[in-house]
Amino acid sequence: MSPNGCPPSGSTPPGHAMYALAKRLFPICRSITGNGFRRSLEIIAEYIPGLKVFEVPSGTQVFDWTVPKEWNIRDAYVIDPSGKKIIDFKNSNLHVMGYSTPVDQKMSLDALQGHLYSLPEQPDAIPYITSYYKERWGICLSENQRRSLSSGEYHVVIDSELKPGSLTYGEVVIPGSSEKEIFISTYLCHPSMANDELSGPVVVTELIKYLFASSDKEKLRYTYRFVLIPETIGSITYLSRNLKQLQKNVIAGFNISCVGDNRCYSYLSSRAENTLADRAALHALKFTDPNFKRYSFLDRGSDERQYCAPGIDLPVCCITRSKINEYPEYHTSLDDLNLISSEGLQGSFDVILKAFRCIELNEYLKIKVLGEPQLGKRGMYPTISTKDTREQVEDMMNFIAYLDGRLSTLEIADKINTPLWSLEETIAKLKKHDLVESVASPLPSNIDNVVELNNTIKNIV
Numbered sequence: 001m002s003p004n005g006c007p008p009s010g011s012t013p014p015g016h017a018m019y020a021l022a023k024r025l026f027p028i029c030r031s032i033t034g035n036g037f038r039r040s041l042e043i044i045a046e047y048i049p050g051l052k053v054f055e056v057p058s059g060t061q062v063f064d065w066t067v068p069k070e071w072n073i074r075d076a077y078v079i080d081p082s083g084k085k086i087i088d089f090k091n092s093n094l095h096v097m098g099y100s101t102p103v104d105q106k107m108s109l110d111a112l113q114g115h116l117y118s119l120p121e122q123p124d125a126i127p128y129i130t131s132y133y134k135e136r137w138g139i140c141l142s143e144n145q146r147r148s149l150s151s152g153e154y155h156v157v158i159d160s161e162l163k164p165g166s167l168t169y170g171e172v173v174i175p176g177s178s179e180k181e182i183f184i185s186t187y188l189c190h191p192s193m194a195n196d197e198l199s200g201p202v203v204v205t206e207l208i209k210y211l212f213a214s215s216d217k218e219k220l221r222y223t224y225r226f227v228l229i230p231e232t233i234g235s236i237t238y239l240s241r242n243l244k245q246l247q248k249n250v251i252a253g254f255n256i257s258c259v260g261d262n263r264c265y266s267y268l269s270s271r272a273e274n275t276l277a278d279r280a281a282l283h284a285l286k287f288t289d290p291n292f293k294r295y296s297f298l299d300r301g302s303d304e305r306q307y308c309a310p311g312i313d314l315p316v317c318c319i320t321r322s323k324i325n326e327y328p329e330y331h332t333s334l335d336d337l338n339l340i341s342s343e344g345l346q347g348s349f350d351v352i353l354k355a356f357r358c359i360e361l362n363e364y365l366k367i368k369v370l371g372e373p374q375l376g377k378r379g380m381y382p383t384i385s386t387k388d389t390r391e392q393v394e395d396m397m398n399f400i401a402y403l404d405g406r407l408s409t410l411e412i413a414d415k416i417n418t419p420l421w422s423l424e425e426t427i428a429k430l431k432k433h434d435l436v437e438s439v440a441s442p443l444p445s446n447i448d449n450v451v452e453l454n455n456t457i458k459n460i461v
């Protein structure tokens with residue numbers, strides 16, 4: 001697997017493929033349940049093998065929650081007093097509050113105002129509003145349009161259906177040599193918005209495609225489990241059905257959302273803060289863009305809330321670009337296909353793949369010789385010296401200098417300030433020449449004894 005995610009020559013570059021998929025999924029009206037979610041999964045299944053679809057009936061108890069009724073919508077519109085259709089669901093599915101109950105009613109502007117939602121601070125934007133757990137209906141519109149409404153009788157039609165059905169989610173497992181897993185979650189429950197959320201599912205689709213292709217050539221070290229779920233109720237439902245398995249096998253996990261714009265990269269830590277997932281994400285981001293933004297678990301807002309909850313305690317952190325809640329277009333009609341780009345999606349794909357690579361390459365190694373190994377006689381030393389080769393030798397010697405089995409390869413790469421994926425060849429050569437042995441877990445180091453001895457001496461002095 002290439003850490004930079006380069007496509008095989010002749011195929012569509014991943015960034016373009018991801019953008020094209022986002023464009024295809026964009027018009028569908030999705031929600032936490034219903035046919036929009038199913039249709040989106042069906043489309044994604046055309047691109048990847050092995051997508052399993054699960055249906056969980058409404059009313060199922062999932063931890064402290066209950067799977068809600070299923071919501072579907074065919075059409076919605078508002079006719080003004082002059083008989084003109086001024087709001088049309090077919091122009092923007094954001095016009096209808098998610099989970100709106102059906103309505104076909106004539107009413108005054110005053111009565112209608114109680115059901116209207118707009119954003120005075122962003123007068124051009126249609127807000128994204130939902131009401132999953134209290135039955136009501138609502139129409140969302142721009143503040144400018146709202147201000148233009150004159151008094152008179154309005155006709156509101158929402159042709160929706162809210163009744164027992166099921167919650168749908170998708171899962172893909174790519175088996176590796178180990179049953180230990182890397183877990184990746186993304187959500188697919190928003191109507192027409194691009195960064196939050198289509199960027200997550202399209203990057204995940206491309207990652208699945210890529211990992212399947214890689215595992216055909218050479219088995220991956222770890223098993224990869226991907227889930228495409230409705231946010232919150234979906235992660236709670238998934239956890240309630242798979243918790244034991246996840247707790248037994250997941251060594252690192254990532255919640256992927258808002259990965260389509262190219263304004264910045266961001267990281268949000270797991271609750272435990274220093275898991276393998278956190279370290280891999282930080283390492284991958286640091287060597288992609290040192291100016292990436294760091295958020296603490298206190299800034300959480302997506303499914304990491306469930307994955308890191310007390311008693312669940314999965315090692316899940318987030319790699320994102322402009323994070324949820326942190327960009328002006330968030331949850332409005334302005335979060336459209338102009339906000340994301342092939343480059344933005346490609347950058348996220350690359351950085352997530354790098355984080356995976358860090359985990360694949362992470363192990364505890366111990367050098368088998370005393371003193372520096374003589375690399376020249378093994379052909380590991382370049383025979384000509386250039387700036388490039390000098391840097392390579394320096395990285396290799398620094399790496400070897402810390403191989404006492406106490407730090408993992410990822411920790412050493414961090415310490416010597418070199419991307420772990422660039423040390424892959426060095427690690428392979430050290431193994432080939434039988435210069436290192438793998439150790440199962442960190443060894444206690446003689447350095448600890450030295451430090452202890454120094455502290456004792458300091459105290460005596």
Ligand code: ZN
Nearest residue numbers: 190196324331
């Ligand atoms: Zn959202």
